[in-house]
Amino acid sequence: MEQIRNIKNKQFIYSLSTALMVIVGYAIMQSVINANLASPLIKGLMVPLCIYSILAISLNLVVGISGELSLGHAGFMCIGAFASCIFTRYMKWLGNESLLIFIIAILIGAVAAGLAGFLIGIPVLRLRGDYLAIVTLAFGEIIKNVINAIYLGVDSTGFKFSMKDSLDLNLGEGGIVIIKGAQGITNAPRYSTFLIGAIILLICVVILNNFINSYYGRNIMAIRDNRIAAESIGLNASRYKLLAFTIGSAMAGVAGVLYAHNLNTLAALPKNFGYNMSITILVFVVLGGMGNIRGSIISAVILTVLPEFLREFSNYRMLVYSILLVTLMIFSNAPALKDFRENLLSKINFGKNKKLINKE
Amino acid sequence: MSNIEQNKNILEVTSLAISFGGLNAVDNFSLSIKNKELYGLIGPNGAGKTTVFNLLTGVYRPDQGEILLDGENLVGKSVEEINKTGIARTFQNIRLFNRLTVLENVKVGFNAFNKYNLLDAVLALPNKKKVEEESNGEAMELLKVFNLQDEAHLLAGNLSYGEQRKLEIARALATKPKLLLLDEPAAGMNSNETMDLMNTIRFVRDKFNVTILLIEHDMKLVSGICERLTVLNFGRVLKQGITNDVLNDPEVIKAYLGD
Ligand SMILES: Nc1ncnc2c1ncn2[C@@H]1O[C@H](COP(=O)(O)OP(=O)(O)OP(=O)(O)O)[C@@H](O)[C@H]1O
Numbered sequence: 001m002e003q004i005r006n007i008k009n010k011q012f013i014y015s016l017s018t019a020l021m022v023i024v025g026y027a028i029m030q031s032v033i034n035a036n037l038a039s040p041l042i043k044g045l046m047v048p049l050c051i052y053s054i055l056a057i058s059l060n061l062v063v064g065i066s067g068e069l070s071l072g073h074a075g076f077m078c079i080g081a082f083a084s085c086i087f088t089r090y091m092k093w094l095g096n097e098s099l100l101i102f103i104i105a106i107l108i109g110a111v112a113a114g115l116a117g118f119l120i121g122i123p124v125l126r127l128r129g130d131y132l133a134i135v136t137l138a139f140g141e142i143i144k145n146v147i148n149a150i151y152l153g154v155d156s157t158g159f160k161f162s163m164k165d166s167l168d169l170n171l172g173e174g175g176i177v178i179i180k181g182a183q184g185i186t187n188a189p190r191y192s193t194f195l196i197g198a199i200i201l202l203i204c205v206v207i208l209n210n211f212i213n214s215y216y217g218r219n220i221m222a223i224r225d226n227r228i229a230a231e232s233i234g235l236n237a238s239r240y241k242l243l244a245f246t247i248g249s250a251m252a253g254v255a256g257v258l259y260a261h262n263l264n265t266l267a268a269l270p271k272n273f274g275y276n277m278s279i280t281i282l283v284f285v286v287l288g289g290m291g292n293i294r295g296s297i298i299s300a301v302i303l304t305v306l307p308e309f310l311r312e313f314s315n316y317r318m319l320v321y322s323i324l325l326v327t328l329m330i331f332s333n334a335p336a337l338k339d340f341r342e343n344l345l346s347k348i349n350f351g352k353n354k355k356l357i358n359k360e
Numbered sequence: 361m362s363n364i365e366q367n368k369n370i371l372e373v374t375s376l377a378i379s380f381g382g383l384n385a386v387d388n389f390s391l392s393i394k395n396k397e398l399y400g401l402i403g404p405n406g407a408g409k410t411t412v413f414n415l416l417t418g419v420y421r422p423d424q425g426e427i428l429l430d431g432e433n434l435v436g437k438s439v440e441e442i443n444k445t446g447i448a449r450t451f452q453n454i455r456l457f458n459r460l461t462v463l464e465n466v467k468v469g470f471n472a473f474n475k476y477n478l479l480d481a482v483l484a485l486p487n488k489k490k491v492e493e494e495s496n497g498e499a500m501e502l503l504k505v506f507n508l509q510d511e512a513h514l515l516a517g518n519l520s521y522g523e524q525r526k527l528e529i530a531r532a533l534a535t536k537p538k539l540l541l542l543d544e545p546a547a548g549m550n551s552n553e554t555m556d557l558m559n560t561i562r563f564v565r566d567k568f569n570v571t572i573l574l575i576e577h578d579m580k581l582v583s584g585i586c587e588r589l590t591v592l593n594f595g596r597v598l599k600q601g602i603t604n605d606v607l608n609d610p611e612v613i614k615a616y617l618g619d
């Protein structure tokens with residue numbers, strides 16, 4: 001029974017330390033801001049840090065825990081952003097702006113992105129192999145382009161939709177254009193604050209860790225490790241993979257909601273919802289460690305803050321950044337360093353148990 | 361009454377066949393196994409033994425033939441459905457969940473029984489805790505049968521070869537099967553470990569009321585615990601019957617030693 005307690009303690013400590021890290025991180029940064037010690041640049045980084053962290057941990061569920069490569073995570077963020085922002089912009093037009101509206105918007109973003117993930121996952125996750133990577137890559141690019149071609153308006157007679165231009169909407173007196181093609185949504189209400197971002201991140205962390213430490217997470221990891229064996233003991237592999245992918249997509253949608261309500265304008269650009277963004281998130285996950293939720297947050301924070309501090313090197317910024325990135329990758333995955341880390345961890349956790357370290 | 365139970369056939373296979381690109385890997389294969397029997401499937405390398413297991417468990421779909429488990433037709437069912445109808449197996453080339461602990465490997469096998477819903481899971485509600493604790497207890501009981509209780513917290517990938525083979529059996533048993541298929545359970549074990557394993561297999565059959573069909577090259581193990589045998593050669597049944605009769609059959613000896 002002692003072994004069981006050991007495992008349970010380890011899982012519990014891990015989950016707790018991740019949650020505490022978010023809380024303490026928030027407390028420290030908020031005090032720094034309150035004491036007027038933070039530059040506008042740093043202040044402006046706080047909500048994005050929460051957004052990137054949520055994106056990283058949700059992608060880690062798909063890539064690290066479920067073992068499926070997704071290259072379109074930013075696409076789900078995009079869906080969450082637009083679905084929720086249409087709602088809040090419309091509510092603003094009706095004169096409704098409150099925290100409750102934002103909470104509903106978060107749910108809308110989660111459901112819309114989750115649904116998109118579910119629909120993509122149904123056909124793709126039945127197949128074995130890296131088909132998800134190809135399909136999500138295409139999806140991410142397509143969704144961005146589709147949104148850029150959409151015109152949506154509202155007036156006293158209801159919603160109007162067009163693929164041509166905003167004049168084509170024929171809006172009546174007092175009506176507004178909600179989505180204006182490539183210009184996106186303007187005058188969006190700005191609900192996202194550092195506090196709200198941190199709370200949502202915390203909720204995502206707790207939900208995700210609980211999920212991973214349940215039989216759902218266990219089954220998903222079992223399927224990742226050996227699909228044939230998992231099926232032979234009665235697991236429906238596609239169903240569990242679909243579940244992980246849907247939850248991961250929904251969380252990316254929530255990150256999108258935060259993103260949409262952090263700025264005045266929301267437009268689908270290659271910069272924010274494109275392929276590059278998806279790869280950036282993937283880098284957070286790989287660097288933070290596959291399946292390591294806490295690591296994902298740490299690497300998302302470091303890799304978001306780092307380029308900002310490197311602004312001083314202006315011209316060489318991206319060069320230095322890439323070099324640092326490659327160095328970090330080499331070091332965090334170097335076998336010698338890994339052994340050292342495992343050694344250290346097992347000493348802390350299991351005392352004298354050598355077997356954990358000495359793989360044959 | 362119990363006699364009827366004993367003599368009932370739990371598995372009925374009739375004229376099973378599959379070919380891979382012209383090679384008849386299994387041909388006209390029939391087999392009946394009685395409830396709670398310990399049955400051996402032997403034959404030279406490449407005879408088609410593992411292929412029979414893959415047919416029984418739905419990994420391959422037979423070109424022809426019928427498989428009945430406890431009267432229920434299995435042909436056309438998916439791998440996980442067949443497990444739910446009551447067949448669990450181990451693999452010749454070990455397939456564990458290497459990045460999960462030994463305990464978790466067994467707990468995954470409980471999937472069909474110890475359940476709570478998604479809300480219990482993500483909110484860590486008391487029901488989750490209760491169910492998890494129950495399955496921890498059950499999993500430890502199962503690990504004790506295989507003397508793996510002290511390894512419960514290790515990653516499965518870090519176990520020794522023999523331990524990994526035993527863990528595979530424990531994981532299969534966790535699904536509470538009617539029929540357990542073991543593919544070369546003693547491969548890579550020394551003679552002491554093999555002796556241990558023989559006792560464990562008998563114990564498992566009695567304790568879990570399970571029928572066991574095993575593939576094995578180790579003749580000491582086969583003659584020691586199997587009640588009946590089927591010898592497979594080039595995908596076809598060469599001989600079938602009581603263990604000693606089969607092992608002393610000149611044709612069987614010839615198949616094993618070559619001409
Ligand atoms: N998926 C497959 N595709 C093509 N040929 C296959 C496939 N599976 C098995 N075979 C062939 O079928 C024959 C029987 O293989 P099988 O693995 O069942 O033998 P076996 O009796 O288990 O042998 P061993 O004792 O070496 O494990 C072999 O010739 C093998 O190459």
Ligand SMILES: [Mg+2]
Pocket residue numbers: 409410411452
């Ligand atoms: Mg074989």
